Amino acid sequence: MKEISKLLDYRPGIKVVDATLRDGGLVNDFRFSDDFVKALYNANLRAGVDYMEFGYRADKEMFDESKFGPCKFSSDDYLRSIVGENNTDLKLAIMADVGRCNYKEDIHDRSESPVDLIRVATYLHQIPTAVDMIEDAKAKGYEVSCNIMAISNAQESDVSVALDILGKSPVDVIYIVDSFGALYPEQIARIANLYCEFAEKYDKKVGIHAHNNQQLAFANTIEAVGDGVDWLDATYASMGRGAGNCAMELLLGFLKNPKYNVYPVIQFIESQMPAVREAGAVWGYDFQYLMTGLLNQHPRTAIEFTKQGRKDYAEFYKEILLQD
């Protein structure tokens, strides 16, 4: 049982990362208005959020700029158009996907960029490229984190090897990522133990990025807090791919550090989120996501089910059972 003092007190080392534009952008092709992004930036400032992720820095050779909003590429110029020089305590982050980011050219020296943190996202089998990206970003002066995605269907021994490789790299934070929303809190406890073991050995921090397929994104995140995980991803109103993420409004309500304030989050959700939904963005817990989460599958079939407006849940369950 966790110490009672940990629930009432707080760890100053905890960092909250707003991933609304990045994970949320996956459900509206990153078509956020400048007003929305500015309002989110201001809400994060007032809420005491530590990092704001602006989006991906996707390779413009691979992705057609006309088909996405600016947060798909989150160029330094775009960020500056929103936040100026960002002389605040809120740090800025972008995500760089292995294989989808021309990092050597598109990530510039930190001295020329408003970005503070590069978040490298990788699958297990791409770890060597991830390490190259980490070293590149570190050499350019950034803080660097690394998300190992889709670990719920990976071998524990492979994850351990990856953690050892990352431990020896200059990365600052290693993230537990429950891409399929398939993990239960008891599993998070064991995974956090494993990650923290390597983090301690190599002097790194551990983070968590959860998905809400089984309504456990918040529960898994606070489980991880109790297990020594310090970096916590959340999104406003859970906005994110499929069933969405850990809700910022739940997380800030839970955290006890007086620097956090849930009220600006509520104000933002009330004033900004209805228009995003009206524009057609769909996300959040629903039965089809529960099913892919339960079966530890990628949510792509559930996302397609949602897009088609299907409601034949039983038929869908049979379909995805047959894919197993």
Added chain:
Amino acid sequence: MKEISKLLDYRPGIKVVDATLRDGGLVNDFRFSDDFVKALYNANLRAGVDYMEFGYRADKEMFDESKFGPCKFSSDDYLRSIVGENNTDLKLAIMADVGRCNYKEDIHDRSESPVDLIRVATYLHQIPTAVDMIEDAKAKGYEVSCNIMAISNAQESDVSVALDILGKSPVDVIYIVDSFGALYPEQIARIANLYCEFAEKYDKKVGIHAHNNQQLAFANTIEAVGDGVDWLDATYASMGRGAGNCAMELLLGFLKNPKYNVYPVIQFIESQMPAVREAGAVWGYDFQYLMTGLLNQHPRTAIEFTKQGRKDYAEFYKEILLQD
């Protein structure tokens, strides 16, 4: 950390209680059609659910029969009209609220009733009456459980006294009830420890009834499973007061006993729940419930906010902060 074997294996002693008609009835004045109730009964049979709660046995002197559906009173005759003699493994339950049930007259001998389990619901300050109801039901031949409601704002020492009194009573199961959806899994772990201590001393079982105000109803329920709690309340599609309850479809997906089957639950939700929503019943996680949960308040203000169709979440948060 919990033993890994407990997550993959199962405890045969676990009992799943479907509370859809009873807690769900609170959001539609118990106006369920006979077809709905029969379909639910059949779904429970096929899903391997252990107990089905039909509703309250409310005092007809206190409540006007014309203003509620039959599950408000769940008379023996009504139950028989749905299930006949119920010669199945699915046991039937009704709830008897302290102060709202004329138990001496309205609860008949078990030999004359299709009911198996009487669920006594009480606040802490009503425990002596609850014990009288427990003794009455036990003398009439029933299994008996007792829900102590609203413990999240009770003194631990008072709860201990209540548990000792109930321990000495003939009750079979004592329920942890998170009426306000205010408790976090770490608190559930400590509360379960306390309840299990008394249960062990007096040879009782412990149950949990959770609410989803902070999206933790399922998480708290499976936390409790890991802590030795055996009786688990759930409702189809979370149907229940305010933010609703632990979802049956999540719970049966988690439990590993081969007698449980989530598929009939999905079929029922697909075929029966849309009509209930279309008829005007509103329930489920929403920001206003998060707020009352966060502040450990009764959800009545959030229910009223929902009824009025209000969306001014920030104003509502200020209103309920001032009530503290």
